Amino acid sequence: MTTESLISSQLVSGRGGRKPKGLRPLRGRAARVLRMIPLAPAIALMAIFLVGPIVWSFYGSFTNAALTGPHANQADFIGVANYVKLFGDPVFPLSVALTVIFVLGSAVVTQTILGLGLALVMQRANRAISSIVGTIVVAAWVLPEIVAAFVSYAYFSKDGTLNQILATVGIPGVNWLYTYPMVAVTLANLWRGTAFSMMIYRAALNDVPPEITEAAEIDGAGGLKRLVFVTVPMIKQTINTTLMLITLSTLSVFTLIYVMTSGGPGNLSTTLPIFAYKEAFKFSDIGYGTAIATIMLLVGAVFSIFYIRALRPEKD
Numbered sequence: 001m002t003t004e005s006l007i008s009s010q011l012v013s014g015r016g017g018r019k020p021k022g023l024r025p026l027r028g029r030a031a032r033v034l035r036m037i038p039l040a041p042a043i044a045l046m047a048i049f050l051v052g053p054i055v056w057s058f059y060g061s062f063t064n065a066a067l068t069g070p071h072a073n074q075a076d077f078i079g080v081a082n083y084v085k086l087f088g089d090p091v092f093p094l095s096v097a098l099t100v101i102f103v104l105g106s107a108v109v110t111q112t113i114l115g116l117g118l119a120l121v122m123q124r125a126n127r128a129i130s131s132i133v134g135t136i137v138v139a140a141w142v143l144p145e146i147v148a149a150f151v152s153y154a155y156f157s158k159d160g161t162l163n164q165i166l167a168t169v170g171i172p173g174v175n176w177l178y179t180y181p182m183v184a185v186t187l188a189n190l191w192r193g194t195a196f197s198m199m200i201y202r203a204a205l206n207d208v209p210p211e212i213t214e215a216a217e218i219d220g221a222g223g224l225k226r227l228v229f230v231t232v233p234m235i236k237q238t239i240n241t242t243l244m245l246i247t248l249s250t251l252s253v254f255t256l257i258y259v260m261t262s263g264g265p266g267n268l269s270t271t272l273p274i275f276a277y278k279e280a281f282k283f284s285d286i287g288y289g290t291a292i293a294t295i296m297l298l299v300g301a302v303f304s305i306f307y308i309r310a311l312r313p314e315k316d
Helices: 003-013 030-061 083-088 091-108 110-124 127-142 145-156 161-168 180-206 209-220 221-236 235-253 255-260 274-283 286-311
Strands: none
Touching: 003 091, 030 209, 030 286, 083 286, 091 110, 091 180, 091 235, 091 274, 091 286, 110 127, 110 180, 110 235, 145 161, 145 180, 145 255, 180 235, 209 221, 221 235, 235 286, 255 274, 274 286
């Protein structure tokens, strides 16, 4: 062994073949704390702008805060009185049912099926058809929500585009926003939100190895069987992620419904966001409206937990 190699080996291993104490890696709690230091700014921002408003909103649901009157400046703590009032309010179970119908009808079921179907069409169609379909579908998604709401209102109103189209084939029109308000807002949200799931599913389909589907085709599997037993299982995680995102975004839809129906007629399209807004800002009961918003937050948390459990990697 040369002198240079002997010196370098001693510098690396220390005398007697032992590693220098200064080079020992941190372990245990010290290592975890050290790894958390770069995340400290992000954690602080989340605590200020995410956790803070949630905690303050939760506290506000136990007060009698109001927009006007003696409780506008100084709210009193009233315990669970707002929740007792809420669970005794006949509008609350109706708004919960309408919210579930709206989320399932315009997001979980239809946006998933239609988005996946459009992604399959765009994957297999030629470039011209794919560009036309993509432009039409994405145009609704890129519109600001307030613009999409006014367009939907003009389409479903009594003298709107839909009734004019029906009149050309001899079908009498109806006032969709008054007779079938939930159908109108569900279709409007479906029209606006399908592009999001379509683009995600199209990206996921492009990542499916073609040799796997070709092998299934050689084995005699038809198009539907290849989709159900090959394609869908391979993009299962993408489907679960998309379902979580569109469920949470649809749960909080406000502008579209408020512009089209304002929750009416009566309360026939009053979902939880509309219900909370009416109580807080129309009737000036901030504490009661905050209690409704807290229930909506808990509903979203339940959906999130369900989807997060579905996103866990399967054990072999």
